[in-house]
Amino acid sequence: MDPSLILQAIVSGVLASGLYALVSVGLALAIGVIGIVNFAHGEFFMIGAFLTYTLFVVFGIDPVLAVLFVAPALFLLGAVLYRSTIQHVLSAPELNQMLLTFGIGIVLQNLALLIWGGDPVSIAGIEYRSVGYRFAGISVGLVSLVSFAVSLALVIGLNLALTRTRLGRAMRAVAQNRTGAALVGLEVNRVYLVAFALSALLAGIGGVMIAVIQSPTPTIGLAFTLKAFSITVLAGLGNIRGILAASLVVALSESLVATLVPNGGTLSNAVFFAIIFLALVWRSRRTV
Amino acid sequence: MTAPLSSLLRHTPGCPSFPPLVAKTPLAPFSHSLGGNMKRILTLALASLFAMALAQPVTIGLMSPLTGGAAGTGQAQKAGFELALAEINAAGGVLGAPLEVILEDTQANAEVALAAFEKLMTEDGVSFIAGGYSSGATLGLIQSFKTFQPVIAWIGGAVSGVGIDGFDGIEELLAEDPWFFHVHPWDYQNVEAATNFVSGSGVNSVALLHEDSAFGGPGAAGAQGLLEAAGLTVPIREAFTSTLLGGSGDFRPAISKAQATDADMLYWIGYDSDVVPLIGQVRELGYVPNQIFGAPPGWPSEFAAAPEAQCVTGLIGFLPNLPNPEARTFTDAYTALHGSEPDNYMAALAYATLWMYADAINAAGTADEEAVMEQMRSMTFGSPMGDWSFGQSELTSQQGFGADMWLVFQYQDGVREIVYPLSKATAPLATCR
Numbered sequence: 001m002d003p004s005l006i007l008q009a010i011v012s013g014v015l016a017s018g019l020y021a022l023v024s025v026g027l028a029l030a031i032g033v034i035g036i037v038n039f040a041h042g043e044f045f046m047i048g049a050f051l052t053y054t055l056f057v058v059f060g061i062d063p064v065l066a067v068l069f070v071a072p073a074l075f076l077l078g079a080v081l082y083r084s085t086i087q088h089v090l091s092a093p094e095l096n097q098m099l100l101t102f103g104i105g106i107v108l109q110n111l112a113l114l115i116w117g118g119d120p121v122s123i124a125g126i127e128y129r130s131v132g133y134r135f136a137g138i139s140v141g142l143v144s145l146v147s148f149a150v151s152l153a154l155v156i157g158l159n160l161a162l163t164r165t166r167l168g169r170a171m172r173a174v175a176q177n178r179t180g181a182a183l184v185g186l187e188v189n190r191v192y193l194v195a196f197a198l199s200a201l202l203a204g205i206g207g208v209m210i211a212v213i214q215s216p217t218p219t220i221g222l223a224f225t226l227k228a229f230s231i232t233v234l235a236g237l238g239n240i241r242g243i244l245a246a247s248l249v250v251a252l253s254e255s256l257v258a259t260l261v262p263n264g265g266t267l268s269n270a271v272f273f274a275i276i277f278l279a280l281v282w283r284s285r286r287t288v
Numbered sequence: 289m290t291a292p293l294s295s296l297l298r299h300t301p302g303c304p305s306f307p308p309l310v311a312k313t314p315l316a317p318f319s320h321s322l323g324g325n326m327k328r329i330l331t332l333a334l335a336s337l338f339a340m341a342l343a344q345p346v347t348i349g350l351m352s353p354l355t356g357g358a359a360g361t362g363q364a365q366k367a368g369f370e371l372a373l374a375e376i377n378a379a380g381g382v383l384g385a386p387l388e389v390i391l392e393d394t395q396a397n398a399e400v401a402l403a404a405f406e407k408l409m410t411e412d413g414v415s416f417i418a419g420g421y422s423s424g425a426t427l428g429l430i431q432s433f434k435t436f437q438p439v440i441a442w443i444g445g446a447v448s449g450v451g452i453d454g455f456d457g458i459e460e461l462l463a464e465d466p467w468f469f470h471v472h473p474w475d476y477q478n479v480e481a482a483t484n485f486v487s488g489s490g491v492n493s494v495a496l497l498h499e500d501s502a503f504g505g506p507g508a509a510g511a512q513g514l515l516e517a518a519g520l521t522v523p524i525r526e527a528f529t530s531t532l533l534g535g536s537g538d539f540r541p542a543i544s545k546a547q548a549t550d551a552d553m554l555y556w557i558g559y560d561s562d563v564v565p566l567i568g569q570v571r572e573l574g575y576v577p578n579q580i581f582g583a584p585p586g587w588p589s590e591f592a593a594a595p596e597a598q599c600v601t602g603l604i605g606f607l608p609n610l611p612n613p614e615a616r617t618f619t620d621a622y623t624a625l626h627g628s629e630p631d632n633y634m635a636a637l638a639y640a641t642l643w644m645y646a647d648a649i650n651a652a653g654t655a656d657e658e659a660v661m662e663q664m665r666s667m668t669f670g671s672p673m674g675d676w677s678f679g680q681s682e683l684t685s686q687q688g689f690g691a692d693m694w695l696v697f698q699y700q701d702g703v704r705e706i707v708y709p710l711s712k713a714t715a716p717l718a719t720c721r
Contacts, residue, residue: 005544012540057590110355118359119586119631120561124593129564130571141572214537215564215588219356223534258528258541265528265542266500268535 004137005259013255014248015144018151019209021247023224024231025155025240026202032238033175033195036086036097040105041228042221043112044200048074048207049216050112053121056211063123067208071201078200082193090192105221112218120215129212147209154202155244162240171195175238230276236283250275345385346655348645349408349438351394351401351419352638358396358532360560361421361585361634365443366391368638369418371618371625376646383655387646390414396421398428405429409436415657416441416649418641421634423447423458423502430461433468439657441469441644441664441688443637447502448474450682451510463683467657469664471641471688474681479510481694482555482583482603485708487518489717491553491578494522495546497539497566498557499530507557507583523549532559539566540573547575554579560586564594571596578719581696586632587704597699599720605633605693606673607704609714618672630672637689640671 023045030038051070055061061069085104089097123129131142162168173181174191182188206224210216231250235242250272257271258264350369353362369389377386390412392404401422408414409432417440420426426445433440442458449457457475462468473481486494494515498508505527512522526542529535543566546554554577556566563584570580583603591597608619608629618639622630630636645660647669652659665686668677673693681687696708698717705715 002548005548008544009541012538016536016538113355113359118355118361118363120360120564120588122564122588122590122594124590124597125595127595129594130568130596132572132574134574139573141569144572210537213565213568214531215561215591217360217532217561219359220531220561226534254536255538255541258538259544263500263527265526265535265539268529268538 006256007138009255009259010252011138011140012144013252015140015148016255017244017247017251018148019206019213020227020231020251021155021244022151022209023203023206024228024235024247025158025243026199026206027225027228028232028235028238028240028243029158029171029195029202030199031232032240033171034086034090034192035175035238036090036101037094037229038086038196038199039098039101039225039229040081040108040221041101041199041203042223042225043105043108044074044078044203044221045207045210045224046112046216046218046221047077047108048204049211049220050116050121050207050218051204052208052211053116053123053216056123062126063208063212067205070204070208074204074207075197075201077204078197079193081200082196086196087189087192105225109218109221116218118218120217122215123211126212143209143212147213150205150209152244154205155240158198158202159241167191167194227272230272234276234279344383344655345388346382346416346649347388347390347412347414348416348418348642349405349412349414350389350391350642351404351408351417352391353396353421353425354391354393356395356397358421361444361632362393362396364586364630364632364635365419365421365638367622367626367630368635368640369642371622371635372639372642372646374625375621376643382646382649383653387642389642394419394421394425396425398425401425401429402432405432405436409438415439415655416645416660418443418645419638420444426458427461427502430458433462434465437465437467439467439469439661439664441471441641443471443634443641445470446472446475446478447506448476448682450474450476451513452506455506457506459681459683466661466686468684469661469678469686469688470681470684471637471644473689473691473693474687475506476510476682477691478583478603478694479507479514481691482581482696483511483514483518484691485601485603485696486515486553486555486579486581487520488708489553489579490719491551492520493549493551494520494553494555495549495551495577496522496525496555496557497542497546498525498527499533499535499559499562500527501530501533503559503585504530504557511555511557521551523551528558530559531561531565535562537562537565539569543570543573543575547573552578553581555581555583557583560584560588563588563591567591567594567596567600576720585634589631592699592702592704598701599698599718601696601698601707601717602704603694603696604704605689605695606630606636607633607695607697607706609704609706610673610695611706611712611714612674614670614674615672636672640669640673640676643671644669 027041052066055066132139231246235246253271254268352365394401420442421444423445445458447457448459498504528542531537581601648663651663678686697704698707707717
C-alpha cells in the first residue's frame with residue numbers, strides 16, 4: 001500500500017479526534033459533576049447545528065461568527081432544561097434520570113423535525129468548506145484543521161478552568177462530595193446548573209462544526225450521543241482529562257482500519273465499539 | 289403516528305375545497321302545484337343526494353417514514369399524497385365520496401412498519417395500501433403482506449434480489465402475488481439507467497464507492513457488472529457506512545483509495561446526508577476526476593448553491609424543470625400548496641400513486657379489490673413524469689416505473705440541468721477536469 005495513504009489516514013484520524021473530544025467532554029462534565037448520564041447530549045449538538053444553519057440561511061451569518069450566538073443559546077437551553085427537568089430528578093433512581101434525558105432527547109428531536117423538517121440541511125456558499133492544503137502528498141482540510149484546533153483549545157481550556165478557577169474548583173468539590181460542598185457554603189444547585197449548561201454549550205459548538213462539515217438531520221444526535229458516551233466510558237466515567245486520549249485512540253483506529261482494510265469504512269463502528277468492549281474488559285480485570 | 293391528512297387539508301389556505309353536494313342550478317321554490325317534470329327532477333336530485341350521503345368513502349392506508357433518519361423522504365411522500373388528495377377530492381372524490389386516507393409513520397424501520405401495517409389491517413380495516421420506503425423495512429413486512437393480502441402499490445423498496453445469490457429480494461418474494469404492485473424502479477433498473485449514462489459519457493474507468501446497506505451494496509455490485517460488460521474498467525469498489533446509518537462522515541479513506549486509482553469517474557451510491565461531506569472531502573483531497581456521479585435517493589436542496597457542487601452529476605426521478613407539461617402543472621400546484629418546489633422525487637411518486645388508486649377505483653365503479661386490480665393492470669395513468677402503467681419487469685408483471693423514469697442532472701452554476709437522456713436534456717453535459 002502507498003505509504004502516503006497511511007500517513008493520510010493518521011492525519012485524518014488525528015484531526016477527527018478533536019470533534020469527538022469536544023462532544024464527549026461535555027457529556028463527561030455532566031457525568032463527572034452532576035452524576036447524570038445525559039442521553040439528550042447529542043440533541044444539544046443537533047440543535048447547535050440547526051441554529052447555525054438557520055443563522056446562515058435567515059441572516060446570512062457565517063458559521064465562524066454564528067458560534068457567538070449558538071454557544072450562549074445552548075448555554076441558556078441547558079440552563080432552562082436543568083431548572084425545569086433535571087433538577088427534579090437528582091435524587092431519583094438512575095434509571096429515572098436516564099429515562100428523563102432520553103425523553104428530552106426525543107422531544108428535542110421531534111421539535112427539530114417540526115421546525116426544520118426531516119431533510120438533511122447544508123450550509124451552501126461557504127468557500128472554505130472544501131479548501132485543502134497538500135504537503136508531500138498529504139491533504140489537510142482547512143475546516144478539519146480549524147475544528148481540531150478549536151476543539152483542542154476548548155478541551156484544554158476546560159481542564160484548566162476546572163483546576164485553576166474558583167468555579168472549576170467548586171465543580172470538582174461538588175463532584176467529590178455534594179453534602180460536604182454544601183456544608184462549606186457552596187451553592188450546589190447553581191454549580192450543577194452551570195455545569196449542565198456548559199455541557200450543552202460545548203455540544204452546541206460541536207454542532208456549529210458539524211453544520212459546516214456535514215448535512216445534519218434532526219436524528220444526527222443519537223449517533224454522537226452513543227459515540228460520546230463510549231468515549232467517556234473509555235476515558236473513565238467523568239474523567240475529563242482522559243477524553244483527549246480516548247478520542248485520539250478511537251478516531252485513529254477508525255481511520256486506519258478504514259484505510260488499511262478493504263471496505264474498512266464499514267467497520268468503523270465495529271472498531272469503535274470493539275475498543276470500548278476491550279477497555280471495559282481490561283478495566284474489570286484490573287479491579288478484580 | 290396517525291396524521292389526519294384530510295382534516296389538515298380542509299383548512300389549508302389555497303387548497304381547493306370539495307365541491308358542494310347540492311345542485312348548483314337554482315331550484316324553483318316549493319309549491320303545491322309542481323309540474324310533473326319538476327317533481328321528477330326533484331326526486332332524482334334527492335335520490336342522488338341520498339346516494340352520495342350513503343356512498344361509503346374509500347380509505348387508503350398510507351405508510352411513510354415521517355420521522356427518523358429517512359424522514360426527509362417520508363415528508364416528501366406525505367407532501368405528494370396531500371396534493372393528490374386535495375386534487376382528487378376537488379375533482380369529486382372517489383365513487384362519489386371524498387377519498388379518505390390514514391397515514392402511518394414507519395420510521396423506515398421494520399418493526400415500526402410492521403406495527404403500522406398491522407394496525408391498518410386490523411384496526412382500520414383498509415383494503416388499499418400505498419407508500420413504503422426502505423428495502424430493509426419492506427423485507428420485514430413481506431410475511432405480513434402475504435397474511436393480509438390487501439392491494440398494495442409500493443413506492444419504495446427497490447431491492448429485487450435479482451442476480452444476488454443466497455439472498456431473496458422483494459421482487460423475488462412477491463413476484464407471484466397478484467395483489468402486489470411495485471411503483472418505484474427496481475435496483476437493476478436504477479443501475480441500468482446509471483450505467484447507460486456512465487458508459488455513454490466518455491469515461492473509461494470508474495471508481496465505485498457505496499454505502500454498505502441493502503440499498504448501496506446490491507446497487508454497486510450490479511453497477512460493476514454492467515459497467516464491465518460495457519467495456520469500462522472498475523479499479524476499485526469500496527464500501528462505507530452512510531452518515532444516515534451512523535457512519536462517522538469521514539469518507540477520506542475511501543476517497544483516497546479511489547483517488548489512488550486515478551479513475552476517470554467517481555461513482556458513489558449513498559444517502560442524501562452523505563452528499564455534502566463526501567463531495568466536500570473529494571474537493572478537499574484534490575481529487576479531480578472527469579465526472580463525479582452520485583445516486584442518492586435525494587439531494588439536499590441547498591447543495592445547488594455550494595461551490596463544490598459545480599459539475600457534480602446525479603441520478604434523480606423527477607425535477608421541476610423536466611420538459612413536459614405534467615411536470616409544470618404538478619410543480620405549480622405543489623408550490624401553491626406547500627410553498628416550495630418539490631425537492632425529492634418521492635413526492636412525485638406518491639402523488640402519482642394516490643391518483644392511480646383514485647382513477648382505478650373510479651374506473652372500476654366499485655371498491656371491490658379484484659375489480660380495482662383489473663383496472664390497475666390495464667389502465668394508463670398520468671403522472672408528473674408522464675404517462676405510466678404497470679407492466680413487465682424481470683420477474684413481475686406489475687411493475688410501474690422502469691429505468692426510463694430516471695434523469696441524470698448536472699449542477700451547472702447553481703441549477704440542476706438535465707443532461708441525460710438527451711431527449712429530456714435541458715443542457716449539454718460539461719466535463720470538469
